[in-house]
Amino acid sequence: MNKSPIEQRPSLTSMPIWKALEVHYEKVQPIHLRQLFADDPKRGEKYTAEAAGLYLDYSKNRITDETIPLLIQLAEACGLRQRIHAMFSGEKINTTEQRAVLHTALRAPKGKKILVDGADVVPEVHAVLEQMEAFAHKVRRGEWRGYTGKPIRNIVNIGIGGSDLGPVMAYEALRFYSQRNMTFRFISNVDGTDFAEATRDLNPEETLFIICSKTFTTLETLANAGYARTWCLNALGDAKAVRNHFVAISTNAKEVAKFGIDTENMFGFWDWVGGRYSMDSAIGLSTMIAIGPKGFRDLLKGFYAMDEHFRTAPFEKNLPVLMGLLTVWYTNFFAADTTAVLPYDQYLKRFPAYLQQLTMESNGKHVTLDGVNVDYQTSPIYWGEPGTNGQHSFYQLIHQGTKLVPCDFIGFYKTLNSVGSQHAMLMANFFAQTEALAFGKTEEEVKADGTAAWLAPHRVFEGNRPTNTILAEKLTPKVLGSLIALYEHSVYTQGVIWNIDSFDQWGVELGKVLAKRMIPELENTNEPVLKHDSSTNTLIRKYRKSNL
Ligand code: G6Q
Numbered sequence: 001m002n003k004s005p006i007e008q009r010p011s012l013t014s015m016p017i018w019k020a021l022e023v024h025y026e027k028v029q030p031i032h033l034r035q036l037f038a039d040d041p042k043r044g045e046k047y048t049a050e051a052a053g054l055y056l057d058y059s060k061n062r063i064t065d066e067t068i069p070l071l072i073q074l075a076e077a078c079g080l081r082q083r084i085h086a087m088f089s090g091e092k093i094n095t096t097e098q099r100a101v102l103h104t105a106l107r108a109p110k111g112k113k114i115l116v117d118g119a120d121v122v123p124e125v126h127a128v129l130e131q132m133e134a135f136a137h138k139v140r141r142g143e144w145r146g147y148t149g150k151p152i153r154n155i156v157n158i159g160i161g162g163s164d165l166g167p168v169m170a171y172e173a174l175r176f177y178s179q180r181n182m183t184f185r186f187i188s189n190v191d192g193t194d195f196a197e198a199t200r201d202l203n204p205e206e207t208l209f210i211i212c213s214k215t216f217t218t219l220e221t222l223a224n225a226g227y228a229r230t231w232c233l234n235a236l237g238d239a240k241a242v243r244n245h246f247v248a249i250s251t252n253a254k255e256v257a258k259f260g261i262d263t264e265n266m267f268g269f270w271d272w273v274g275g276r277y278s279m280d281s282a283i284g285l286s287t288m289i290a291i292g293p294k295g296f297r298d299l300l301k302g303f304y305a306m307d308e309h310f311r312t313a314p315f316e317k318n319l320p321v322l323m324g325l326l327t328v329w330y331t332n333f334f335a336a337d338t339t340a341v342l343p344y345d346q347y348l349k350r351f352p353a354y355l356q357q358l359t360m361e362s363n364g365k366h367v368t369l370d371g372v373n374v375d376y377q378t379s380p381i382y383w384g385e386p387g388t389n390g391q392h393s394f395y396q397l398i399h400q401g402t403k404l405v406p407c408d409f410i411g412f413y414k415t416l417n418s419v420g421s422q423h424a425m426l427m428a429n430f431f432a433q434t435e436a437l438a439f440g441k442t443e444e445e446v447k448a449d450g451t452a453a454w455l456a457p458h459r460v461f462e463g464n465r466p467t468n469t470i471l472a473e474k475l476t477p478k479v480l481g482s483l484i485a486l487y488e489h490s491v492y493t494q495g496v497i498w499n500i501d502s503f504d505q506w507g508v509e510l511g512k513v514l515a516k517r518m519i520p521e522l523e524n525t526n527e528p529v530l531k532h533d534s535s536t537n538t539l540i541r542k543y544r545k546s547n548l
Contacts, residue, residue: 009078009368009499013375017074024070025333028062032464033438036064049317052305052482056319057469060438061326061406062334071325072315074497080321083496088311090116090272094503095369101503102270103277103488107303107481116272124270128282132267133293135247139208140179140289147241152208154183156198157286158228159212160220161357161508163249164188166279167212169354170287170299173347173480176416178290186286187228190220195227204235204245211248212283214275216255219516225259249282274503276357277488280481295477302481310489320486323468324493326406330466331377336404341384344411344430347475351410352384355487362491364507365500378498384408388429399437399461407467409434410483414474437465522547 012018037043037059047059075081086093090100105114105121113120138144142151157167168186171178178184185198199207209228213221225246232245239260247265248256256266267282279287280303288296306320315321330336339359341352363379384390387409398405411430415423440463446456470486472479495502521528521540525548530537 008370011372011375012078012497012499015074015077017070017077021070021074021329021333024066028064028067029334031062031064033060033062033466034440034463036062037438049319049322051309051313051317051319052302052485053472053479054306054319054482054486055469055471056322057471058322058326060434061329061466061468062464063326063329067329068316068322068325071329072321074328075315075321075325075493078497078499080315080493080496084311084492087492088114088307090114090121094274094501096501096504096506099503100272101274101277102272103274103280104303104307106273106280107300107307107485109304116270121270121272128268132282132285132288132296135267136285136288136293136296140182140292144208145244146205146207147236147238147244148205150203150205153181153206154185154202155208155210155286155289156185156187156202156228157210157212158187158221158224159210159249159283160188160218161361162275162278163212163214163218163221163283165276165350165354165357166283167286169350170279170284170480171290172350173475174287174291174295174299174477175347176475177292177295177477179292182290184286184290187224188220190223192227195224195231199228199231204232207232207245209246210285211246211250211256211259211261212285213249214251214269214273214278214283216248216250216252216259219512222259229260247285249285275505276361277503279484291477299477299481302476302478302483303485304481305478306482306485306489310485320489321493323408323486324490324497326466326468327380327490327494328497330404330406331380334404335377336380336406337377338381338383338403338405340390340398340405340407341382342387342390342407342409342433343384344387344409344426345475346386347416348410349386351483352382354484355384356382358487359491361505361508362502363495363498363500365498365502368499369501370499374498374500376498378500379494387433388426391429391433395433398465399440405465407434407437407465408470409467410470412472412474412479416475434467434469436461437463437467439463440465 044059048057087101088104090102092098092100094101100116102114105125108114108122110126112122114122139152144152146152164186171184187194187198211225229242232241233239242260243262246261248261249267250256251269251271253263253266257263267285269278269281273281280300310318310320327339341355343351359382360379365378367373409430411427440461443456443460446459451459492502521530522543530540
């Protein structure tokens with residue numbers, strides 16, 4: 001039997017430090033945050049860390065002075081230091097796919113040396129960046145023309161999963177900095193509605209499609225790209241128009257050429273960039289066109305600043321390590337099933353959706369690197385919506401429900417859009433929520449307000465709900481880069497503790513294979529022999545009855 005290239009490690013739950021944490025949990029669990037803050041007036045200054053433009057206050061977590069040191073011992077016992085080094089130096093840490101994991105090389109400055117199979121990849125990264133920059137300038141300046149000679153005004157990104165969620169999140173997040181005389185749209189779903197609605201008001205003569213697909217074999221993307229070509233050529237009437245209206249981002253030049261896109265209009269990346277870690281590769285071309293090459297470089301600088309912090313800072317001051325370890329603390333000791341991400345900035349409205357893929361596709365695994373079933377929980381479910389909207393919907397459960405939901409609150413001191421005094425209102429809500437979650441309101445306090453005894457229990461807030469607060473000066477491309485890298489590395493930290501491969505995604509395969517096989521069963525005019533279970537067979541027949 002082939003041995004996994006990662007050294008075998010003792011099982012997580014049998015480690016003495018794990019046992020020590022279990023004992024420690026029993027001590028911490030009954031303590032209220034009110035008590036912890038009363039005991040240490042400096043807690044709110046002490047449990048903080050700062051790096052790459054981000055300030056993390058983790059004081060409103062259910063931890064004592066012993067907790068972080070114990071979690072750091074756990075990280076050391078799991079080899080986190082060595083594993084960080086292994087990732088940054090291009091070792092094939094994605095063991096099930098036998099690949100290096102080098103999204104950090106995408107933001108490495110010129111002159112850094114990062115070897116994959118003996119070859120330095122940094123010069124190639126910068127060559128692609130320069131190719132992207134030249135192209136983005138041409139489009140932004142109106143020099144890249146459509147087939148009929150009109151400048152391009154509409155950019156339509158076609159991709160799915162990692163080839164969509166990053167670009168759409170970044171466009172929304174950085175819209176303030178975007179070229180306002182251009183329109184940006186994103187099509188991902190194979191549901192034709194996505195295509196129809198995204199293009200209904202666009203003029204094909206002024207529209208450029210960016211087909212983003214690492215493999216260039218993804219069903220949804222190829223279906224949408226194929227339809228985009230039809231849509232374009234129906235209007236322009238000449239196959240030669242593809243050259244002006246389509247570019248591709250891919251690692252697969254052969255398939256790109258087969259689709260009919262000249263590989264001169266292709267921007268490459270590499271198999272050591274995972275889909276969900278690719279928004280700062282050529283997959284970010286739409287972002288670069290939107291915010292300009294300088295803005296994109298700033299984004300990369302933010303990523304790089306956080307990379308360097310993660311790589312070099314001591315664990316007790318290391319933001320991604322602290323956040324990763326706190327997630328382990330709640331997931332494995334407090335049995336919390338979910339984490340809410342609550343950005344108090346409308347521009348970050350797609351950030352929770354982006355993080356859902358980053359976190360859950362990375363760490364939603366049930367076997368270790370050695371292929372053994374885990375006997376502990378792995379990734380929590382991530383979810384969230386921007387504040388203050390969420391306050392008027394699901395916060396009820398976070399405050400008074402029966403589940404423990406650790407939350408990340410993300411906010412900015414300065415707003416990009418000063419509208420009356422609304423930023424103060426927004427941030428007052430932000431701070432008030434973390435305070436209310438931590439300290440709650442006791443029955444005595446409720447009664448002291450004059451609430452009738454029978455109503456008082458309904459108005460009690462238990463508190464002791466943990467939160468992280470992440471603050472930055474204002475939302476800039478650089479800060480966005482730092483924020484994304486913070487979560488990328490927090491995810492890796494968690495994956496190292498759980499001893500899983502955070503960079504594969506075998507769990508998405510089965511559904512894809514079954515769907516591909518089923519398409520003819522829905523489309524063939526003669527009913528094929530259906531060999532599924534009785535439920536699936538009946539559902540297919542009902543569909544066929546309606547459509548054929
Ligand atoms: C991400 C996943 C997945 C991938 C999509 C699109 O880590 O691998 O979400 O990004 O399936 O794949 P292509 O870019 O190859 O079309």
